[in-house]
Amino acid sequence: MRRLSLLALPLLFVTAPQPAFAQSSPETSSDMTAPLDYPETRRGDVVEDHFGIKVADPYRWLENDVREDKEVADWVAAENKVTDAYLATLPGRDIFRKRLRDLIDYERFGLPVEKGGHYFYSHNTGLQNQAVLFVRDTIDGKGRVLIDPNSWSKDGATALAEWVPSEDGTKLIYSIQDGGTDWRTVRILDVATGKTLDDKVEWVKFSALAWAKDGSGFYYSRFPEPAEGEKFQATNENQAVYFHKLGTEQAADRQIYATPDHPKYGHYASVTNDGDWLVITTTEGTDNRYAVTVLDLTDPNAKPRTIIPKLENEWSAVGNRGSQFFFETNKDAPRGRIVTMDVAAADPIATVKELVPQSDATLQGASMVGGKLFASYLVDAKTEVRRYALDGAADGTVPLPGIGTASGFGGDQDQKDTFFAFTSFATPTTIYHYDVASGEATPWAKPDVDFDPDQYDVAQRFYTSKDGTRVPMFIVHKKGITKPAPTLLYGYGGFNVPVLPAFSSTRLAWMEQGGVLAVANLRGGGEYGKAWHDAGRLHNKQNVFDDFIAAAEDLIAQGVTTRDQLAIQGGSNGGLLVGAVTNQRPDLFAAALPEVGVMDMLRFDKFTAGRYWVDDYGYPEREADFKYLYKYSPYHNIHSGENYPAIMALTADTDDRVVPGHTFKYTARLQHADIGDKPHIVRIETRAGHGSGKPTDKIIEEYADMWAFAAKWTGMKVTAQ
Structure with a gap:
């Protein structure tokens, strides 16, 4: 089990629907190079002393919750x-909208989960607007709808999030995500009747x-439960593990594990396949540095027992055979290895x-299915899946359809088959059924x-970065295009998250x-x-920006594009990336699209999940x-007197991962600065x-x-397909 970064974004981001304005032709649309008439934004007088440095924060008030503060709400509307x-003036906007609708309009399946002879899948x-949860009684049978979240809200913004079927397949835990928040409401479904039980668990x-x-x-x-009015901004602390017994109120839930002396610790609980052990993985930030606690569920008098007390290395439980556990770890192995440990021993580490x-x-x-170990590796940012016997003997690889990304291989340890998904830049995600004994994938x-x-x-x-490091980059385009061409360069570079095909x-x-x-696989x-991650975090963060700038320079040097045809995009930590490199090299890009970015590096840890990010x-x-x-914070390093590219920042009002105040403050400062006449706007989604x-x-x-924004400023001629 490897936990996803608490800052990572999915490939598809989102935003609110805008009015369908009439399409303007390239000949009649305004050039819009004159300065836009931005709203007047009040500048406050907040100045703070940081180690003898006076730091002004004139837009501190824009951190306030848009739901609670009318002045912020009015600013957002303006x-x-x-x-x-x-x-509305941009040529090609309607063409992109129609083509996107056509391209997204295809049938998509999620990885099936088999329990009790039933196959659950999205x-x-x-x-x-939202995927529907189905169940089949045979692997190729006809599916029936279990949960259709499209009926939950008029705007389609209430989603089915996590779901887990019970071991016998008769019940299903599912969680509800409303308006994009990280908060979840957890309910229970009876699979046979399709009815939701009375159980309800909140503040998850x-x-x-x-x-x-x-x-x-x-x-x-x-x-x-957060204090009134702080649901979307208060820091997340004092997480604890509970057990909810079906048919009872949440108030009766039994607390299993908590660390009140360490309020910043987070805890992630899983049950082993045999049902005998509860495994609690504890972390303090986003690094793969875990403590591990186990509870013997076969002994009603047992207490949680911490077997790995220090937050020093990754210890991700893969499976078990009795008290012998299989762990994925980076201890003494920066690129990862698999070990065994007897968790019942007096000194488990010694085993x-x-x-x-x-x-x-x-x-x-890694996972254990059908008496085999499946280990997923990255080879130059591409997936390779290797099989092993439970004694560690190599047992070949899983043939994949091509160069790309594979995921899945879950299931019970004694299950005879499993499923995996495969995708690449030119291969839509396909789900495969895999027979463990024969090795056949269909x-x-x-x-x-x-x-x-x-x-x-x-x-x-x-390509070669500033300090000589070789960095990989994928380049994808239609065959036969004329180069140099309008180019979109994407990057992330953080939190040990790989960007894969x-x-x-x-x-x-x-x-x-x-x-x-172009997709650059930046350090961080x-x-x-681990070495690649470490080279792009903390006081090495500038390496990430240098890698991204070098990617842009390489694309230009290779004749793929020109600086007048180059747009850059990134979300979350990638939004920070785009904001930072735009400040450092405004001459290098024609357009910038920072999405839900971490823009104020002096206050990121004051809100919601931001405290986790100190690891990076x-x-x-x-x-x-x-x-x-302070040297690279996007909000603090906007330089008046320089000609900036066109910028459209994006955020959403219910983002309680990277609170929208980051982008609000960044936008206000962009619009106040003397950075040229190209547009510097913000697109703020609702719900x-x-x-x-x-x-x-x-x-x-x-x-x-x-x-449409990127096309306008990179000179792309948009035509109906």
Whole structure:
């Protein structure tokens, strides 16, 4: 089990639908190079002393919750009015909108989960705002609807989030995500009748949902209920693990594990496949540094027992045979290895034995299915899945359909089969059924998308960053395009998160118009293990920006594009990236699209999940970290007197991962500064959050706006396909 970064974003981001303005032709649309009439934004007088440095924060008031503060709400409305009016002038916006709608309109399936002879899976017919949960009684049988979240809200912004069937397949835990928030409301469904039980659990966030083996209830993690008015901004602390017994009120839930002396610790609980052990993984931030606590569920008098007390290394439980546990770890192995440990021993650490040693590739995850170990590795940002016997003996690899990204391989340890998904830049996500004994993979759900993959070139090249480091970059485009061409450069570079090949309908709409997609695998990510991550975080963060700038310079030097044709995009930590490099090299880009970015590096840890990010960014209250953060913080380093590219920042009012105040303050400072006449606007979505759960119609509207904006400033001629 490897926990996803608490800042990571899915490939598809989202935003609110905008009015369908009349399409302007290139000949009649305004050039819009004159300065826009931005709203007047009040400047406050907040100045703080940080280690002898006076730091002004004139827009501190824009951190206030838009739901609670009328002045902030009025500012948001005024900014959206300017943005809507500008976007209405952009040639190609309607063309992108229509084509995006066509490209997204294809049948999509999620990975099936088999329990009690039932197969549970998500499905979207194409343009449904939210995927629907289905169940089949046989692997190829007819599915029936279990949960359709499209009926939950009029705007389609209430989503089905996590779901877990019970061991016998008769019950289902599911969680509800409203308006994009990270908060979850957890309910229970009777699979046979399709009826929701009375059980209701709230204030759940960043939690696993784990059934007891006998189906009597489930384990989960929750935070204390926030104070009135602080639901979307208060820091998340004092998470604890609870057990909810079916048929009871949440107030009766039994607390299993808590660390009141360490309020910043977070806890993630899972139950072993045999049902005998509860495994609680504890972390303090976003690094893969875990403590591990186990509880013997076969002994009603047992107490939680911490077997790995220090937050020093990754210890992700893969499976077990009795008290012998299989762990994925980076202890003494920066690229990962698999070991065994006897958790019942007096000194479990002393029993650690290496099973699968570290290799040149980066271990991304492992699972136990059908009496085999499946280990997923990254080889130059591409997936390779290796099989092992339970004694560690190599047992071949899983043949994949091509160069791309595979995920899945879950299931019970004694199950005879499993499922995996495969995708690449030119291959829509396909679900495969995999027979463990024969090693045969057969398509279970293969999408039919309105495009021809043979018309596209996918290449990987390596370029040299400022300090001589070789960095990989994928370059994708239609065959036969004329270069230099309008180019979209994407990056993330943080939190040990690798950016892998994946199909995207939204990106396809850009490439169909003759645009190039470039995806750089920057340091700070997880492409090459711990060393690659460490080289791009804390006081090495500038390496990430240098890598991204070098990627842009390489694209220009290779004749792929020019600086007048280059747009940059990134979300969340990638939004920070785009904001920072735009400040550092405004001459290098024609357009910038920072999405839900971390823009104020001196106050990121004051809100919601921001406190977790100190592992990658450092502590603003520590002098050495402050001085480093202050040098690159996007909000604090906007330079008047320089000609900036066109910028459209994006955020959402219900983003309680990276609170929208980051983007609000950044935008206000952009608009106040003397940085040229190109537009510097903000697109603020309503009833949406950091990315997950966004409805399809909002995705279409957002990407139509982003691509039209980027097309305008990179010189792309948008034509109907």
